[in-house]
Amino acid sequence: MKVPLLDIDKQYAPLKEELLQAIAAALEVQPVCNGPAVRQLEREIAEYSGCQFGVGVSSGTDGLLCSLMTLEIGDSSGGPRATEADRDEVITTAFTFFATGGAIWRSGARPVFVDIDPVTFNIDPARIEAAITPRTRAIMPVHLYGQVADMDAICEIADRHGLAIIEDAAQAIGAGQGERKAGAFGTAGVFSFYPTKNLGAPGDAGMIVTQDSELAEKLAFFRNHGSAGSYLHTWVGGNFRMDSIQGALISVKLKHLAAWENARREHAAIYNERLAGCEGVTTPVELQGNRHVYNQYVIRSERRDELRAYLSDNGIASAMFYPLGLHQQPCFASLGYKEGDFPLTEQASHEVLALPISHEITEEQIRCTAEAIRAFSA
Numbered sequence: 605m606k607v608p609l610l611d612i613d614k615q616y617a618p619l620k621e622e623l624l625q626a627i628a629a630a631l632e633v634q635p636v637c638n639g640p641a642v643r644q645l646e647r648e649i650a651e652y653s654g655c656q657f658g659v660g661v662s663s664g665t666d667g668l669l670c671s672l673m674t675l676e677i678g679d680s681s682g683g684p685r686a687t688e689a690d691r692d693e694v695i696t697t698a699f700t701f702f703a704t705g706g707a708i709w710r711s712g713a714r715p716v717f718v719d720i721d722p723v724t725f726n727i728d729p730a731r732i733e734a735a736i737t738p739r740t741r742a743i744m745p746v747h748l749y750g751q752v753a754d755m756d757a758i759c760e761i762a763d764r765h766g767l768a769i770i771e772d773a774a775q776a777i778g779a780g781q782g783e784r785k786a787g788a789f790g791t792a793g794v795f796s797f798y799p800t801k802n803l804g805a806p807g808d809a810g811m812i813v814t815q816d817s818e819l820a821e822k823l824a825f826f827r828n829h830g831s832a833g834s835y836l837h838t839w840v841g842g843n844f845r846m847d848s849i850q851g852a853l854i855s856v857k858l859k860h861l862a863a864w865e866n867a868r869r870e871h872a873a874i875y876n877e878r879l880a881g882c883e884g885v886t887t888p889v890e891l892q893g894n895r896h897v898y899n900q901y902v903i904r905s906e907r908r909d910e911l912r913a914y915l916s917d918n919g920i921a922s923a924m925f926y927p928l929g930l931h932q933q934p935c936f937a938s939l940g941y942k943e944g945d946f947p948l949t950e951q952a953s954h955e956v957l958a959l960p961i962s963h964e965i966t967e968e969q970i971r972c973t974a975e976a977i978r979a980f981s982a
């Protein structure tokens with residue numbers, strides 16, 4: 605049996621008519637860029653995540669950059685260029701998709717990496733405090749794989765030091781912790797609608813959410829070259845606009861998201877059950893009080909590369925998210941990190957393996973994948 609990581613065609617087939625109608629309707633209404641369909645999606649996503657405001661943007665990456673620029677962190681929003689000694693700093697996890705560190709770098713701020721909690725793979729709040737300096741402006745936690753980072757602890761540290769929080773919730777729309785949802789804890793939260801995310805557009809799009817009306821208004825200026833209109837530019841923003849066709853398509857899919865999340869959670873539970881007690885394999889842990897939405901279902905194995913090859917020989921796809929810590933990326937060499945600085949991140953980068961998961965994966969495909977892992981481990 606072939607088991608792909610994600611079967612996007614299967615997701616589109618049942619929605620095809622509705623999606624085509626949404627495109628046709630979006631084309632009828634001007635402007636097609638950043639138009640009424642985007643305003644509607646902003647309201648819907650804000651409501652879905654328990655936030656007051658949504659600001660549609662061109663991608664999750666641009667949402668992170670736009671948030672940093674709008675908070676005037678770094679030096680890309682029009683102020684004087686910082687020297688190395690007075691460069692703003694933003695603390696984030698060493699174990700995440702590149703975009704998190706890339707956005708901080710592009711804002712002109714210095715990314716400061718911190719090691720992870722090896723159980724959840726999320727930033728370890730106990731290590732944040734030691735990374736704070738007089739130049740620290742913000743913390744950017746990532747809700748990796750769809751589980752919210754320890755936000756009680758992170759918010760407490762941020763409050764005490766007067767730091768902003770920008771949640772990288774790209775993988776975690778709909779995820780919860782206690783009473784709140786991903787994106788609703790920080791100064792701003794950022795979602796991605798990249799096709800492989802739980803709410804995937806057919807192209808690139810993203811959304812910034814916030815509870816702060818002034819910030820929402822300023823974010824909307826930054827999305828459009830830092831202008832409040834009349835070709836007058838108070839700041840240097842960017843072209844971070846979302847196009848209305850993506851907005852309309854995401855609205856169609858959003859109606860199904862809650863059901864899709866439940867399906868993912870059920871699929872994760874089947875994996876957990878089928879892999880329980882499997883020698884050499886650690887299944888994901890959902891901490892109490894969290895609602896994990898399993899954008900990825902990630903196991904650990906000390907023989908990860910062999911296991912991956914074995915699954916591939918059996919027609920089963922898998923992926924490594926992520927094979928290298930951000931501190932080891934060549935483009936960040938000038939930050940001065942070296943191998944061994946973040947041992948838990950480095951260990952995870954050698955052990956993690958993402959298995960096929962989606963709302964439409966069949967029980968048989970999950971069974972087949974779990975059996976192959978058991979056969980390898982026996």
Ligand SMILES: *Cc1c(COP(=O)(O)O)cnc(C)c1O
Nearest residue numbers: 663664665701703774796797798
């Ligand atoms: C996908 C992702 C992003 C970037 O989102 P895009 O929409 O692809 O730009 C940022 N951070 C994390 C953790 C992601 O998984």
